[in-house]
Amino acid sequence: MTSLPTVTPVILSGGSGTRLWPRSRSMYPKQFIRFFDDQETSFLGATLRRLPPASGFGAPIVSCNNDHRFLIKEELEAAGIEPHAIVLEPSARNTAPAIAAAALIATRQNPDAILAVMPSDHVVRDEDTFRDKILAAASVAATGRLVLFGITPSEAHTGYGYIRQGAPLPDHTDVFTVDAFFEKPDKATAEGYLASGGYCWNSGIFVLHAATFINELGKYEPSVLEAAAGAVKQAESDLGFLRLEASAFATAPNISVDYAVMEHTDRAVMLTMDVGWSDVGSWASMWDIAPRDPSGNYVNGGKGGAVIEDTRGCYIHSEKPVVATLGVENLIIVDTPDALLVADRNRAQDVSGIVKRLRENGRKEHEQHLRNYRPWGFFETLNVSSRFQVKKLHVKPGGKLSMQMHHHRSEHWIVVQGTAKVVIGETESLVRENESVYIVATQWHRLENPGKVPLELIEVQMGSYLGEDDIIRSDDIYKRSPDETR
Numbered sequence: 126m127t128s129l130p131t132v133t134p135v136i137l138s139g140g141s142g143t144r145l146w147p148r149s150r151s152m153y154p155k156q157f158i159r160f161f162d163d164q165e166t167s168f169l170g171a172t173l174r175r176l177p178p179a180s181g182f183g184a185p186i187v188s189c190n191n192d193h194r195f196l197i198k199e200e201l202e203a204a205g206i207e208p209h210a211i212v213l214e215p216s217a218r219n220t221a222p223a224i225a226a227a228a229l230i231a232t233r234q235n236p237d238a239i240l241a242v243m244p245s246d247h248v249v250r251d252e253d254t255f256r257d258k259i260l261a262a263a264s265v266a267a268t269g270r271l272v273l274f275g276i277t278p279s280e281a282h283t284g285y286g287y288i289r290q291g292a293p294l295p296d297h298t299d300v301f302t303v304d305a306f307f308e309k310p311d312k313a314t315a316e317g318y319l320a321s322g323g324y325c326w327n328s329g330i331f332v333l334h335a336a337t338f339i340n341e342l343g344k345y346e347p348s349v350l351e352a353a354a355g356a357v358k359q360a361e362s363d364l365g366f367l368r369l370e371a372s373a374f375a376t377a378p379n380i381s382v383d384y385a386v387m388e389h390t391d392r393a394v395m396l397t398m399d400v401g402w403s404d405v406g407s408w409a410s411m412w413d414i415a416p417r418d419p420s421g422n423y424v425n426g427g428k429g430g431a432v433i434e435d436t437r438g439c440y441i442h443s444e445k446p447v448v449a450t451l452g453v454e455n456l457i458i459v460d461t462p463d464a465l466l467v468a469d470r471n472r473a474q475d476v477s478g479i480v481k482r483l484r485e486n487g488r489k490e491h492e493q494h495l496r497n498y499r500p501w502g503f504f505e506t507l508n509v510s511s512r513f514q515v516k517k518l519h520v521k522p523g524g525k526l527s528m529q530m531h532h533h534r535s536e537h538w539i540v541v542q543g544t545a546k547v548v549i550g551e552t553e554s555l556v557r558e559n560e561s562v563y564i565v566a567t568q569w570h571r572l573e574n575p576g577k578v579p580l581e582l583i584e585v586q587m588g589s590y591l592g593e594d595d596i597i598r599s600d601d602i603y604k605r606s607p608d609e610t611r
Contacts, residue, residue: 132263132332133183133238134176135227138169138197138245139190139214143477143491144407147464148442151492156246157196160411160442162425166203168246168405173204175252176241176259184209186230187245188223191215194366195500195603209234213363215356215371220329221385222377225342225353226369228335238335239263242382247330248414250401258398262332265300271341271392272332273303275325277399281315284406284474286327286383288395303393306383325397329404331382337392346385352377364604408457408466409473412440424448438470464490500603501526502579514591516584520545520574527601528571534588534595536564538572543580546573569599 142155149155156169166174176182186209189197194213201208210230214223224242231238241259249255262272275288286309291302306327310318318324343350355373362368387393403414415423421438424431426448431441437454444461457468468476483491496505501524508515520526520543528548538547539561547556548571549564555575556562564570566588574580598605 131181131183131235131239132176132241132259133209133231134185135224135231135240135242136169136172136185136187136245137220137223137242138187138193139217139223140244140246142246143480144474145405145411146476146480146491147459147461147466150490150494152192153196153494153498154193154246155405157193157200161415163416167200168248169197169200170204171249172243172245172247173200173206175243175249176256177204178206180256182241186210186212186227186240188212188214188227190217191368196498198365198500210367211365212360213366213368214374215369216375217379218352218374218377219379220382221342221346221349221380222353222374224331224333224338224382225349225377226357226374228333228338229353229357230367232335232339236336237267239266240331240333240335240338242331242333244329244404246405247328248401248403248405252400254398255400258396258400259332261299262396265294265297265394265396266332266334266337269334269337269392270394271334271338271387271390272300272394272396273387274328274330274332275395275397276328276402277397278319278324278326281312281319282326283309283312283315284410285309285404287315287318287324288327290323290325290395290397294394299397301395301397303387303395306388325395326402327383328402331387332396338386341386341390341392345389346378346380349377349380349385407473408440408459408468408476409470412438412457412470412473415440440470462495500524500605501574504584507583509591512589512591513585513587516586518572518580518582518584520572520580520582522574522577522579524580525573525602526571527596527598527603527605528569529599530569530597531566531588531595532597533566533590534586535566536570537585537587538562538564539583539585541581541583543574543578544576545580545582546575547571548573571600 138156141151142149145155148158157167159167178184184207187197191213197211212226266272287307289304291304294300352373356369359370360367403410417423422436424441427443432449435452436450439456441458455470457470457473459466480491496503502519502521505517507517540556540558545556547554547562549568
């Protein structure tokens with residue numbers, strides 16, 4: 126009996142998670158967030174651990190954008206997983222080009238590679254059954270099939286696309302040909318699907334024979350394959366990342382794998398499963414999977430707790446001292462330090478429209494939290510005025526900011542935890558807890574944590590312009606581009 130090739134997970138982490146605003150922002154989207162108190166890891170961390178190398182799966186290929194690369198690297202390190210590749214997409218081009226690049230990378234090492242392609246931000250409750258289903262799908266994919274997973278529907282959900290199953294494959298009880306794909310339906314149509322049977326939710330999870338996928342993509346969307354092939358051929362390694370060549374990748378059409386291949390090929394089959402899956406695509410989905418009280422409320426009141434009275438069917442999250450509700454039902458209430466969302470739970474799918482308006486109005490709340498993550502740690506804005514602002518800097522052990530200079534602001538640094546190595550001009554010194562330094566505008570300077578515990582300091586900036594783009598670098602161990610701050 127011929128053994129199957131090792132299954133290589135391909136994890137797509139390019140989404141911005143706009144429908145879970147304000148907790149999810151474009152620079153720190155939902156796959157990196159721990160939404161519940163009992164959540165041991167982020168959605169991405171759980172995805173990485175779902176098909177671990179220790180269980181016989183291959184090292185994963187993770188595809189992401191440039192802004193998230195160090196967050197991805199930290200999640201992999203936390204999971205103890207050495208990736209096959211962290212692929213940096215230079216522009217957003219949807220799932221077909223991303224999967225094409227991964228397939229080309231995988232087949233360079235193994236022409237018979239089998240890929241398990243999945244988004245980074247889904248929930249799977251029954252992970253043992255999920256792994257079994259992946260392996261079952263791999264045996265089908267090894268025959269040259271492209272397997273997509275259909276989720277047995279539990280309700281007439283209007284937030285998912287649907288797949289109508291065709292005839293069963295011989296010798297398989299849960300694998301079917303694909304009869305048709307359907308976009309997200311209205312409520313009446315979804316209820317009709319559920320009543321008639323034979324319809325599944327489209328999970329966006331695939332197990333693919335990589336070479337077959339490449340061939341089918343060349344048949345139906347050759348421009349996608351040509352762009353991906355050029356981007357992979359000219360890709361460059363950089364600090365453990367694989368940077369796809371930007372100009373070649375940019376020529377790829379912005380198209381999903383369903384539109385590019387799965388809706389056209391006769392190689393597609395659907396494997397059905399019921400594993401407690403959710404794509405967590407809205408706050409209503411978060412409410413669905415959240416632990417709730419007898420009145421149907423999920424409440425995380427932060428440090429101050431919560432006071433709820435005559436409240437039903439609500440999702441309540443607050444990062445402020447206290448949240449209180451009275452006489453309300455079916456609401457989404459999400460209160461973060463710089464943004465508050467109050468929405469009808471039935472309108473949760475429309476939150477992305479709020480994000481669009483924020484972007485159009487030139488606001489920054491769609492992009493960043495007050496806490497901004499960097500490869501060396503993070504900084505958090507504490508207070509802002511017209512001529513000064515106060516931040517907390519958290520530098521992880523071994524973290525090192527770039528050698529930099531500011532034209533328009535001076536900075537005071539007060540160390541509150543740990544020991545800082547500070548370079549100002551030609552002078553290097555150690556600054557310990559309860560000590561401070563002052564950096565004049567136009568002075569070159571650098572901050573580093575040489576210790577084994579996190580370094581925390583308070584930074585007071587003063588000047589005529591306090592934007593994060595007032596920075597000139599001369600050296601950066603993380604090799605960031607000039608438009609990346611800090």
